[in-house]
Amino acid sequence: MKIEKTVAIFGAGATGIFSALLLCECGYSVNLYDKNPKIGVKVLLASNSGLNISNNRAPKVMASYYADKATIFEQLLELFSSQDLKQLLEENNIEYFIGNDEKIFIKDPNQLKTIAERLNSYPKFKFFPRHKLTAISNERRFTVESDGITADISDFDYAIIALGGASYPRTGSDGSWVSFFQEKNINIVDFKPVNCGFYTNWSEKLIQRCENNFLKNIELKINGKISKKEIVITKRGLQGPGIYELSIELRREIEKNQKAILEIDLLPNRELDEIARLLEKKSSKESLSNFLRKRLKIDKAKFLLLMEGIKNSEDVSLAKQIKALQIECLAPFPIEEAISVSGGVDFNEVDENFQLKKIPNCFVGGEMLDWEAVTGGFLLHGCLAIAKRICLAIEADRKCFTK
Numbered sequence: 151m152k153i154e155k156t157v158a159i160f161g162a163g164a165t166g167i168f169s170a171l172l173l174c175e176c177g178y179s180v181n182l183y184d185k186n187p188k189i190g191v192k193v194l195l196a197s198n199s200g201l202n203i204s205n206n207r208a209p210k211v212m213a214s215y216y217a218d219k220a221t222i223f224e225q226l227l228e229l230f231s232s233q234d235l236k237q238l239l240e241e242n243n244i245e246y247f248i249g250n251d252e253k254i255f256i257k258d259p260n261q262l263k264t265i266a267e268r269l270n271s272y273p274k275f276k277f278f279p280r281h282k283l284t285a286i287s288n289e290r291r292f293t294v295e296s297d298g299i300t301a302d303i304s305d306f307d308y309a310i311i312a313l314g315g316a317s318y319p320r321t322g323s324d325g326s327w328v329s330f331f332q333e334k335n336i337n338i339v340d341f342k343p344v345n346c347g348f349y350t351n352w353s354e355k356l357i358q359r360c361e362n363n364f365l366k367n368i369e370l371k372i373n374g375k376i377s378k379k380e381i382v383i384t385k386r387g388l389q390g391p392g393i394y395e396l397s398i399e400l401r402r403e404i405e406k407n408q409k410a411i412l413e414i415d416l417l418p419n420r421e422l423d424e425i426a427r428l429l430e431k432k433s434s435k436e437s438l439s440n441f442l443r444k445r446l447k448i449d450k451a452k453f454l455l456l457m458e459g460i461k462n463s464e465d466v467s468l469a470k471q472i473k474a475l476q477i478e479c480l481a482p483f484p485i486e487e488a489i490s491v492s493g494g495v496d497f498n499e500v501d502e503n504f505q506l507k508k509i510p511n512c513f514v515g516g517e518m519l520d521w522e523a524v525t526g527g528f529l530l531h532g533c534l535a536i537a538k539r540i541c542l543a544i545e546a547d548r549k550c551f552t553k
C-alpha cells in the first residue's frame with residue numbers, strides 16, 4: 151500500500167504544471183500555488199506563435215543545444231526524450247507536427263487550455279491562485295502572501311519550487327524569488343538574457359530606409375557557430391531567429407571583449423571567386439546597387455547593410471565583404487524582452503534530482519535553475535525533463551517509506 155503524500159508546487163508554469171500532472175496521475179495530493187490568477191501564463195504567451203514544445207533530435211544531439219550543461223541534459227533526455235513526449239501527447243490525444251529544423255509543435259495550442267480542466271478533475275488536486283511564495287523558513291514551513299494576508303503553510307511532505315526566470319516579467323516570472331533564496335545562503339548566478347536581440351550602432355540612414363526589414367537566405371557566424379535563419383533590422387539593432395540562435399555566443403563574446411563581431415554571408419549559395427568574377431563585369435555606367443540587385447539578387451536591405459558594414463573595413467574587397475560582412479554587436483537587449491535567461495539557482499546547490507542540498511525534500515526546477523538553451527523547443531522540453539526527474543525522485547522516496 152502506498153503512503154498518502156502531499157506535494158506543494160510553487161509556480162504554475164511549464165515545470166509546475168507538468169509535475170502536477172505526473173504526481174496527480176500517481177495518486178499524490180497536489181497543492182499548486184501561483185501568484186497569477188490562472189495557470190500557464192508564459193506558456194500560453196509562447197503558444198501565440200505556435201507552441202514549439204520540443205525537438206525531434208536524438209537525445210545526444212539535442213543535449214548539445216544546452217550549452218555548458220550538455221552532459222547533465224544528456225542524462226535528462228535519456229530519461230525523458232522527445233520520443234517519450236510524443237508518446238505522451240499521443241496517449242492524451244494531443245496532436246502535434248514536426249516543423250522545420252526538427253521542431254515539434256502542438257497542432258492546436260488551444261488544447262493547452264484543457265489542462266486546467268484535466269488537473270481539476272483529480273480529486274486530490276487544488277490550485278491556489280494569487281498566492282505568492284515570499285519566504286522559506288525551513289523544509290516544512292513556507293510563507294505565502296495572498297490578498298495582502300501572509301500565512302505559513304506546512305501541510306506537505308515535498309515541495310517543488312518552479313518560479314521561472316526573469317524575462318517577460320509581466321507573465322509573473324519576475325525573478326523576485328532570488329532574495330529569499332539568498333537569505334537561505336543559496337547561491338544564485340546572475341540572470342542574463344538569452345534568445346534576445348542585440349544593439350548595434352546603425353546610421354540614421356540605415357534605420358530610416360531599412361527598419362523592420364527581414365534578411366533571408368543568409369548565413370550568420372560567430373566563433374564557429376552558424377545560423378542560417380532570418381534576421382530583422384530594427385531601430386536599436388538586430389533581432390529574429392538567426393540572432394536568437396547565436397545569442398549565447400554573442401553575449402559571451404561581448405562579456406569578454408565589450409563587443410561581438412557578427413559575420414554575415416549575404417550570398418551563402420555563391421562562392422567567393424564566382425562573386426569576384428561577376429563584380430569585375432560591372433560597367434562604370436551602372437550603379438553598384440543596381441548591378442548587385444540584378445546580377446547577384448542582393449536586395450535593398452542587404453545592399454544598405456553592406457554599405458553600413460563596409461564603412462568599418464574599406465580595405466577589404468567587396469566580394470569578401472559580401473561573403474563575410476562584419477557587424478558589431480554592442481550589448482544584448484534588456485532581459486525583460488528576452489525569450490529566456492541564463493542564471494538562477496547554481497547547480498552546485500542541488501543534487502542529481504534537483505533537490506536543494508540545504509533544504510531536504512525541496513526540489514527546484516525549470517528556468518529558475520542556471521541553464522540556458524536557444525529556441526527550437528529546447529527550453530520547454532528542458533523544463534519537462536527536469537520535472538520528470540524530480541517526480542521520479544519523489545516517487546522513489548515514497549516507495550522507500552512503504553518498506
Ligand SMILES: Cc1cc2nc3c(=O)[nH]c(=O)nc-3n(C[C@H](O)[C@H](O)[C@H](O)COP(=O)(O)OP(=O)(O)OC[C@H]3O[C@@H](n4cnc5c(N)ncnc54)[C@H](O)[C@@H]3O)c2cc1C
Nearest residue numbers: 161163164165185196282283313314322323516517529530
Ligand atoms: C514570448 C515567448 C515565447 C516562447 N516560446 C517558446 C517556444 O516556442 N518553445 C520553448 O521551448 N520555449 C519558449 N519560451 C520559453 C518557455 O516559455 C519557458 O522556458 C518556460 O515557460 C519556463 O518554464 P518554467 O516552469 O521554468 O517557468 P514559467 O513558465 O515562467 O512559470 C513560472 C511561474 O511561477 C510563477 N511565480 C513566479 N514567482 C512566484 C512566486 N514568488 N510565488 C508564486 N508564483 C510565482 C509565475 O507567475 C509563473 O506562472 C518562450 C518564452 C517567451 C517569453
